[in-house]
Amino acid sequence: MTLLTDTFTLNNGIKIPQVGFGTWEIPDGEEAYNSTKWALEAGYRHIDTALVYENEKSVGKAIKDSGIPRSEVFITTKQPAENKSYDQALKDFDQSLKNLGIDYVDLYLIHAPWPWDLAGKRYNQENLDVWKAFTEIYQSGRAKAVGVSNFDVIDLQNILDNSKLKPAVNQIQYYIGFTEPKISKFCKDNDILVEAYSPLATGKMLNNPQVKEIAAKYGVTTAQLALRFVLENGVLPLPRSTKKDHIVDNTNLNFQIDAEDLSTLNSLKDTASNMYHNETQG
Template identity: 55%
Template sequence: MAVLTDPFMLSNGHQIPKVGFGTWQIPDGDAAYQAVSNALSVGYRHIDTARNYQNEASVGRAIHDAKVDRKDLFVTSKLPADIKTYDGVMASFEETFTALDVDYLDLYLIHAPWPWSKIGQSDDEGNIEAWYAMEALYQSGRVKAIGVSNFNVHDLENLFTKATVKPMVDQIQYYVGFTEPKITTFAKDNDLLVEAYSPLATGDLLKNEMAITMAQKYGVSVAQLALRFCIQNEVLPLPKATSLAHIEANTELDFEIQPADMLTLNQFADPAPQHFHNETQG
């Protein structure tokens, strides 16, 4: 359980719990409210949402009703990928702030370097303008840390040319068999924490025979193995679940994968090659 609240340290000194609870694809309303409530009840203190998930209001209600001290929580949301203007960022942030009903965000991310309708076609100028607004929000104190999601090496280098505050996080698709080594190495070399969304390969990893065999060796589930793999690679996983049993099981990560097995896992073939992969390899 302690693994959930053990921190990684961001480059600005802000601490972030090593495991986050993801809310992507959890519908607004009772589903999102109950999932986040359950997560907080079993010990999660890091909640990840986004404006595009359309569930910020329910996530915010669950956070308030949990009666957990705000200082003990880490709350992340994301700017919609289509917004690439300074004023647009500011307006969208106010919507997020109102929906979550918090007094500050711990982390605010640009959701992607490209509009969702133009995946892979980065907007260099727009990303820089959006980043200026992110820096302003950070300097205001309403956001404790800022970063990006789905940004590749080029996209990060583009921001570095103009940034006065460098991104602190890059949240990317990352799981056993798909560890995005180019962007992961570049991010870590530049003091960005890598966060892993879809750390279970959208469930496909759970059916992988090699992963099942290795999990049995440690007496854990494949999900637990996959999350521990991320942590031992110094990557922060964001598992999503809606059932209380799965939410609780994903907290049981107090074991160690042996170095030889980590090497094997890092050399896995992609267990979900048919899935869409964001273009963050370049």
């Protein structure tokens, strides 16, 4: 076992590698294939994609071509935020399985509680309709765990109040200075694992002087410190890159942040203030 393959345990008992490789905005074809291939070679065993990323085919091919047994790679994909019906959710899932070339996923997520151009609008009943489909998918064994992404406390409570099946994961934007404390606390209190997308704020926090100063103390890069920070907070980071050297560098997280520095990092205001945040989160 390595740090990359050490695991968190989801609320249904499933083990999930504690660091994942994200593929958002990596184009289908050579870039997605190579990035996934390099991540697997670097030791990642947790790959995160989505139907709307339009790169599932290349991601799936890279996983298959790696020769790593399917059971040793944790695969997450997501159901499009725009599709808010039971029937469409089932169709979307089947399409993702076909694209990836597999017969089950390890984790399936609702990508957002609202269509992206209507962020903040409530779709309580529609999300329950989609969750009904997710429940059936989970019960069929074709998804080993199911969860959500970008859900705030109200959205999460809606699921908890109206379903016996609790989301295993909530994947949210999370990085130094933007840790969505209300959502994060609610998830922790309800045994829902938080996953951090954009843990490097898409690179926009890497030159933050306060973060750089602390990283220098440990002899690590700002990216490595930022990822270790996420782990120290009990959250699962999903770094992404299309550069082989960065993919490898982001695996070197075998150090500890002392309590004082972790407290300082947790007290920082947004370290990438020009980042987009949807209005329901913060």
